[in-house]
Amino acid sequence: MTVVGADAGASRVKLVLVRDGEVVARGAAPCGIDLAGTAQALLDGLLAEAGVPRSQVSAIPATGTGAEAVPFATARVNVVKVMARAGVKLVPAARTVIDVGAEEARAVRCDAKGSIADFALNDKCAAGAGSFIEAMSRALECPLEEMGPLSLKAGKAIGLTAQCVIFAESEVVSLIHRRTPPEEIARAAYDAMAARVSGLLLRLGAQPEVVVVGGVARDPGFIAALGRKLGVPLTVPPDPEFAGALGAALCAEG
Amino acid sequence: MAGGEHWRWAEMRGTVPGADFKTAAVRTAGIDVGSVGSKAAVMLDGRMAAWAIMRTGASSPDSAERVLARALEGTGLAVGDLHYVVGTGYGRVNVPMAKKTVTEISCHARGANHIWGKSVRTILDVGGQDIKAIRADETGNVAAFLMNDKCAAGTGRGMEVIADLLGVPVAELGETSLRVDEDPPPVNCTCVVFARSEAVALLRKGWSKEKVLAAYCAAMAIRMHALLQRVGVEREFAVTGGQSRNVGVVTRIERALGFSRLPVPEFAATGLDPMVAGAIGAALYAKAFHEKAARG
Amino acid sequence: MLAHYGYRDGSGEYFVAVDAAACTSCGRCAADCPSRALEMTAILDGLDEKSVAAVREASRNTLKEACAGCDHAGRAPCETACAPKAIRVTWKQG
Numbered sequence: 160m161t162v163v164g165a166d167a168g169a170s171r172v173k174l175v176l177v178r179d180g181e182v183v184a185r186g187a188a189p190c191g192i193d194l195a196g197t198a199q200a201l202l203d204g205l206l207a208e209a210g211v212p213r214s215q216v217s218a219i220p221a222t223g224t225g226a227e228a229v230p231f232a233t234a235r236v237n238v239v240k241v242m243a244r245a246g247v248k249l250v251p252a253a254r255t256v257i258d259v260g261a262e263e264a265r266a267v268r269c270d271a272k273g274s275i276a277d278f279a280l281n282d283k284c285a286a287g288a289g290s291f292i293e294a295m296s297r298a299l300e301c302p303l304e305e306m307g308p309l310s311l312k313a314g315k316a317i318g319l320t321a322q323c324v325i326f327a328e329s330e331v332v333s334l335i336h337r338r339t340p341p342e343e344i345a346r347a348a349y350d351a352m353a354a355r356v357s358g359l360l361l362r363l364g365a366q367p368e369v370v371v372v373g374g375v376a377r378d379p380g381f382i383a384a385l386g387r388k389l390g391v392p393l394t395v396p397p398d399p400e401f402a403g404a405l406g407a408a409l410c411a412e413g
Numbered sequence: 414m415a416g417g418e419h420w421r422w423a424e425m426r427g428t429v430p431g432a433d434f435k436t437a438a439v440r441t442a443g444i445d446v447g448s449v450g451s452k453a454a455v456m457l458d459g460r461m462a463a464w465a466i467m468r469t470g471a472s473s474p475d476s477a478e479r480v481l482a483r484a485l486e487g488t489g490l491a492v493g494d495l496h497y498v499v500g501t502g503y504g505r506v507n508v509p510m511a512k513k514t515v516t517e518i519s520c521h522a523r524g525a526n527h528i529w530g531k532s533v534r535t536i537l538d539v540g541g542q543d544i545k546a547i548r549a550d551e552t553g554n555v556a557a558f559l560m561n562d563k564c565a566a567g568t569g570r571g572m573e574v575i576a577d578l579l580g581v582p583v584a585e586l587g588e589t590s591l592r593v594d595e596d597p598p599p600v601n602c603t604c605v606v607f608a609r610s611e612a613v614a615l616l617r618k619g620w621s622k623e624k625v626l627a628a629y630c631a632a633m634a635i636r637m638h639a640l641l642q643r644v645g646v647e648r649e650f651a652v653t654g655g656q657s658r659n660v661g662v663v664t665r666i667e668r669a670l671g672f673s674r675l676p677v678p679e680f681a682a683t684g685l686d687p688m689v690a691g692a693i694g695a696a697l698y699a700k701a702f703h704e705k706a707a708r709g
Numbered sequence: 710m711l712a713h714y715g716y717r718d719g720s721g722e723y724f725v726a727v728d729a730a731a732c733t734s735c736g737r738c739a740a741d742c743p744s745r746a747l748e749m750t751a752i753l754d755g756l757d758e759k760s761v762a763a764v765r766e767a768s769r770n771t772l773k774e775a776c777a778g779c780d781h782a783g784r785a786p787c788e789t790a791c792a793p794k795a796i797r798v799t800w801k802q803g
Binding site for chain 3: 515516519554555556557558559561562563564601603604607636639640643644698701702705
């Protein structure tokens with residue numbers, strides 16, 4: 160069975176082409192102004208690249224905040240359900256899956272089959288998601304992809320008192336004026352964000368293995384900070400940004 | 414960054430005409446060192462005599478000294494001539510010449526009571542970086558309070574974000590937002606980051622600046638109203654702080670409450686400027702402490 | 710005097726409210742808080758000082774995380790420890 164899974168996030172649209180349970184192609188693009196158009200173009204490109212005609216795709220489940228805007232979606236799947244399925248597919252021993260995107264963070268505890276035991280959401284507060292690091296990278300004038308490596312060079316940990324993206328930007332500006340080394344500021348930003356994300360697990364508990372997915376999981380600065388905060392080993396599967404789309408695809412197969 | 418100057422405290426000082434600095438029995442001062450502006454109020458026998466507003470610098474003690482000195486300019490009084498000084502302000506403020514520090518909440522309530530009279534019961538203070546909702550009794554004591562400085566939503570800083578986006582001067586935001594026939598649905602009312610993203614999307618859909626501002630100010634008003642509901646709202650209602658000049662938000666809060674706020678008094682000659690409420694309250698506490706100590 | 714510490718943000722509302730008049734200054738809530746988020750602080754009662762419970766300044770803006778691990782149905786350790794029921798926790802997501 161050939162299925163496409165779609166994950167329309169706040170920042171990017173992700174698609175995976177799955178045949179008989181295995182990913183054969185993937186693609187992602189920024190949502191832009193026209194999410195529907197972007198998704199369609201992405202789908203066309205993906206199918207062309209894989210040499211698969213649309214008629215061969217038996218289902219296209221969609222997940223994510225923008226799922227309603229995906230024109231070719233055949234079903235909508237809950238984002239938490241999707242995470243659990245993808246988590247155990249990518250890491251069979253996964254029992255806790257943390258998904259950090261641009262604007263939302265979620266955590267789910269699941270069993271070996273990917274059934275949900277409990278979950279927690281951090282939606283609607285940008286300080287606990289990727290947009291926080293994006294804002295900090297702008298304030299530091301450091302390209303986003305260099306923020307993580309920069310933070311890993313920090314010699315010591317300092318605190319960021321601001322709990323809001325907007326206030327943190329001002330705080331970073333004054334830290335820069337006081338000549339605080341940028342690597343310490345970067346690390347402080349990750350520490351602050353990790354503290355908020357780890358708050359999701361205060362009630363759930365972090366049962367091993369703890370898997371981290373979502374676009375932000377690609378950031379070594381964030382993973383290091385989250386690992387320090389949680390005090391447990393973290394597993395990041397390859398292509399963590401596509402976990403949502405994969406999970407959506409897996410849900411089509413029952 | 415859009416010109417935030419208009420919202421920021423215009424540096425100034427004033428002396429109340431006829432204030433008699435020489436024969437007053439009790440001379441006190443209150444100093445309120447805020448994160449953005451520092452204010453000093455000099456009172457004679459519990460009546461306003463001189464005041465000053467200045468930008469807070471890098472050092473709180475310096476800012477306190479400078480604003481008090483500014484307030485005393487031309488009065489013939491030196492700091493040493495004051496019987497009692499009380500300090501207040503943001504966080505663990507350090508006001509070296511103060512004999513005591515009182516919380517900004519308590520000072521604000523007492524100051525508002527002095528400015529508007531004993532009918533004021535609910536005070537909303539909307540500053541550059543925080544929002545305070547205070548319930549007071551008729552003597553100016555605090556009955557309940559709530560302070561938000563976690564989220565930028567509703568603060569002056571949050572307003573600067575939309576001002577920057579739309580290229581509208583901060584001082585004109587409020588009036589511009591009222592130039593709509595009816596209010597559109599509000600944008601996200603709890604997070605400036607999301608509200609801003611929604612505003613961008615609305616602009617792309619072809620909404621006018623006025624309509625987007627209306628949606629944004631409506632959202633911020635909803636937020637402030639929710640904070641007020643938590644402490645409970647009782648008339649009369651007064652608004653202080655830099656955002657008190659944002660008619661776009663204040664009007665919408667009044668609509669939600671179903672009544673108007675107390676009018677801002679003419680303070681040029683009296684010094685009863687709501688922005689100085691904290692310092693006024695501190696100066697009044699100074700008088701009370703001084704008299705208590707004198708009684709033995 | 711009812712002091713509300715905490716906030717409502719995009720994800721929900723998280724407050725600890727302390728009734729300073731009812732507080733007997735016993736300090737048990739602060740001792741029992743697993744996040745060490747509470748402390749005893751001096752407030753003005755008229756012109757005199759009274760020691761009452763308050764949320765530590767460093768915890769006020771991270772109250773969601775500080776209170777996340779406790780019971781939210783009225784039986785948090787601080788609430789159970791308080792004889793006059795002067796402290797109340799609100800922790801609501803959504």
